[in-house]
């Protein structure tokens with residue numbers, strides 16, 4: 001054999017071996033990327049129900065709550081203690097509850113050893129009370145935001161929002177529900193006994209490494225952290241006894257990057273009665289409701305005596321291409337919560353045919369259109385800058401905002417202060433699950449979403465509200481922008497560039 005032939009054979013063998021190795025590595029990555037807990041959960045733990053927060057009513061009628069951010073230890077599994085953070089406890093926080101028209105004040109103390117914030121997700125309130133990255137609460141410090149509840153009954157939530165560290169603070173356990181009531185919601189024949197037939201369902205995904213949380217991201221996971229299991233209200237493998245024919249689940253996706261498509265394991269339909277910002281006009285029957293991080297849905301499930309069914313998250317058809325479904329969680333499935341009906345169930349009244357009027361604008365009176373290109377590297381090509389106001393909005397006006405996501409990965413979009421109406425998804429009327437008041441909307445790759453929202457103030461040219469991707473890894477990386485609400489003709493001020501820094505002293 002000539003020397004040339006020998007070299008050629010060696011080269012071809014080497015290239016073949018390399019190709020096989022790369023192919024094998026890819027196959028291994030592909031096969032190890034998907035996650036499913038369907039059929040694997042034992043449902044051995046009774047669901048924890050976050051306590052309703054205590055409050056006092058001050059002389060001027062203000063309802064006052066106390067929240068303390070603190071570090072602690074949580075036993076998610078017997079005998080294994082995990083370091084966690086929580087409000088008034090080791091993990092998550094109590095459920096705050098207030099009525100429309102009430103004045104509320106929340107006295108927050110930061111008992112952690114680092115600065116954080118508390119943001120009221122979905123709440124209509126003055127920008128300086130919003131708890132965004134400009135309202136930092138130093139370690140050991142306190143903050144006492146107050147406002148008047150001026151929006152319909154809804155399932156809102158609270159969580160930290162420190163720029164660049166939100167993912168970490170939420171993952172460690174800082175999150176809680178904030179339920180609003182109003183005259184209509186109190187009158188309607190909906191299940192409403194908290195913890196009995198009206199259940200908070202806070203869903204988070206986690207991975208454990210021994211007793212500790214493993215917050216590492218997989219090789220191809222550009223959506224952010226995707227956990228291997230789910231928790232509900234901090235309970236692993238949970239079950240809930242149901243003693244009523246109808247049970248209302250207030251679903252909150254408090255995961256940092258994972259989108260779920262919730263349904264029941266036996267395929268039964270349920271009634272969607274509320275979205276992020278409150279009740280729909282009428283209940284909508286469906287078998288699935290998709291929730292990206294930060295979104296909520298209130299569903300009512302009908303149970304038969306003695307039966308069991310499981311709240312499940314199913315693989316998602318609209319999530320993106322095969323690559324995204326595989327590596328970014330769209331193909332994953334989870335058995336989330338088992339419902340166990342008692343042998344005898346209390347009869348529940350039929351659901352009302354009408355729930356009420358939507359207060360979100362239809363968009364026909366919009367005075368301004370804005371466009372937002374959603375890219376991981378920044379919105380409209382610009383990464384977040386604390387000292388830059390991106391959009392200036394006139395108080396008392398309606399606007400139409402168009403979102404476009406086209407960079408290959410899933411995103412969503414959350415706007416502070418307002419609830420919006422989804423007008424269109426890819427040029428068509430939105431599906432029923434998007435027809436209620438919303439503050440967060442899923443925008444998978446290749447999607448255009450059109451929203452209408454009204455900015456009723458108050459005006460504050462110096463304090464911005466945020467809009468951002470609520471996949472917290474993206475948000476922390478800079479997929480966020482700022483808007484201020486001003487009086488007609490007024491100009492935006494200069495927000496502090498860094499927390500605590502006076503205007504004009506921006507650090508870059």
Ligand SMILES: [Cu+2]
Nearest residue numbers: 411469471474
């Ligand atoms: Cu994103």
